Amino acid sequence: MKKLMITTVALSALGIGAALAEGTVAPADVKFEDGAVAMSLTGVPGDPANAPDIIDKKGGNCVACHQISALPNLAFPGNIGPALDGVGSRWSEAELRGIVSNAKMTFEGSMMPSFYKTDGFIRPGDGFTGKEPAGPLEPLLTAQQVEDVVAYLMTLKD
Amino acid sequence: GLALPVLADEDAKLVINGDIEISTHAPAPEHLDGALSEVISGWVFRSEETQALQMDDFDNPGMVFVDKAQEVWNAVDGTEGKSCASCHNDPAESMKGVRAVYPKWNEAAGEVRTIAAQVNDCRENRMGAKPWKYEGGEMAQMEALIALQSRGMPVDVAVDGPAQSTWEKGKEIYYTRYGQLELSCANCHENNYGNMIRADHLSQGQINGFPAYRLKNTKLNTVHDRFKGCIRDTRAVPFKPGGPEFVALELYVASRGNGLSVEGPSVRN
Numbered sequence: 001m002k003k004l005m006i007t008t009v010a011l012s013a014l015g016i017g018a019a020l021a022e023g024t025v026a027p028a029d030v031k032f033e034d035g036a037v038a039m040s041l042t043g044v045p046g047d048p049a050n051a052p053d054i055i056d057k058k059g060g061n062c063v064a065c066h067q068i069s070a071l072p073n074l075a076f077p078g079n080i081g082p083a084l085d086g087v088g089s090r091w092s093e094a095e096l097r098g099i100v101s102n103a104k105m106t107f108e109g110s111m112m113p114s115f116y117k118t119d120g121f122i123r124p125g126d127g128f129t130g131k132e133p134a135g136p137l138e139p140l141l142t143a144q145q146v147e148d149v150v151a152y153l154m155t156l157k158d
Numbered sequence: 159g160l161a162l163p164v165l166a167d168e169d170a171k172l173v174i175n176g177d178i179e180i181s182t183h184a185p186a187p188e189h190l191d192g193a194l195s196e197v198i199s200g201w202v203f204r205s206e207e208t209q210a211l212q213m214d215d216f217d218n219p220g221m222v223f224v225d226k227a228q229e230v231w232n233a234v235d236g237t238e239g240k241s242c243a244s245c246h247n248d249p250a251e252s253m254k255g256v257r258a259v260y261p262k263w264n265e266a267a268g269e270v271r272t273i274a275a276q277v278n279d280c281r282e283n284r285m286g287a288k289p290w291k292y293e294g295g296e297m298a299q300m301e302a303l304i305a306l307q308s309r310g311m312p313v314d315v316a317v318d319g320p321a322q323s324t325w326e327k328g329k330e331i332y333y334t335r336y337g338q339l340e341l342s343c344a345n346c347h348e349n350n351y352g353n354m355i356r357a358d359h360l361s362q363g364q365i366n367g368f369p370a371y372r373l374k375n376t377k378l379n380t381v382h383d384r385f386k387g388c389i390r391d392t393r394a395v396p397f398k399p400g401g402p403e404f405v406a407l408e409l410y411v412a413s414r415g416n417g418l419s420v421e422g423p424s425v426r427n
Contacts, residue, residue: 130389130396
């Protein structure tokens with residue numbers, strides 16, 4: 001036990017930080033094929049019930065750009081991206097996992113942020129503070145949050 | 159249904175005090191190479207209530223700060239025993255047209271200068287007074303007094319000659335996707351003006367209305383303060399107000415509004 005704790009401390013000192021749960025694919029290791037990601041990021045099935053909070057402002061803030069008719073409680077959705085109604089019919093689970101993880105792999109130059117990516121940014125800050133990050137960046141969504149959102153998007157059928 | 163914020167009539171005209179006609183639309187300047195079909199003031203994108211506040215100086219909350227700045231203008235400060243008025247007399251004459259052409263190349267200094275940089279240069283080197291905080295309240299109110307003397311005149315900053323390399327640098331910053339959200343000014347203000355980002359109606363991010371009184375923070379806001387906020391919102395570390403990057407960006411963004419009328423102090427939400 002003591003040895004394990006030391007390892008964790010050593011890892012965070014190295015900047016590896018919040019250790020990923022076993023079986024979780026790290027952001028840098030996600031495999032994209034034509035924009036799609038076939039393998040689950042966690043191996044744990046996504047829970048669509050968690051999705052509304054992730055889609056709302058305090059989570060991934062998808063509503064800043066997308067409207068979702070099934071979530072009328074999330075007020076004032078933006079219209080920068082298409083409405084997400086029916087995306088579960090337009091895209092496969094693997095394609096949606098790819099779009100949410102890094103939409104730029106599907107839509108070249110997309111304005112949509114890459115939600116499961118931690119490097120390659122210009123002047124990244126510590127959240128919205130405007131300050132330098134104290135350590136390595138966390139992805140915008142955790143691996144399980146990506147799975148939860150993807151599971152929810154799959155329920156949005158035409 | 160999903161209630162959207164009420165948007166104002168896009169054809170509304172801005173006439174201030176029933177007298178000063180403001181061009182809120184203008185043909186896009188040539189140096190934009192077709193990036194925009196026309197340039198549009200941020201006033202057009204605000205709600206009718208917010209728009210109305212700018213149509214009469216008695217309703218414009220920014221005008222109080224102009225009065226304050228007029229007092230400062232006449233007040234002696236610093237070791238040289240001088241006020242702005244000692245050298246510039248009546249701002250209605252000496253500062254007429256200044257806002258419209260800044261940022262501007264300063265030959266003696268060999269650099270592009272913003273109005274704020276020029277004001278602090280006068281304070282430090284001609285008055286022997288302490289410089290004001292670049293994006294602070296004292297500077298914002300003096301900028302409002304200066305902008306007011308050009309209200310209604312078309313923005314006309316020079317993008318060529320000695321200013322060109324600074325302009326190019328500003329352009330590069332404008333199109334760079336900063337922060338963990340990887341968003342550039344152009345993503346929001348060139349490709350999506352007129353669209354909603356959550357509850358915000360996106361404008362072209364023009365600066366012809368600055369300094370701007372914002373209902374949200376109930377103060378006058380400077381250009382660099384706005385730039386800082388927009389970059390911070392991309393989860394990025396903004397550049398320093400008054401620093402070379404924001405000066406270059408200010409020149410570039412100002413040039414995107416060439417042809418629009420100077421509006422400052424404007425009212426925004």
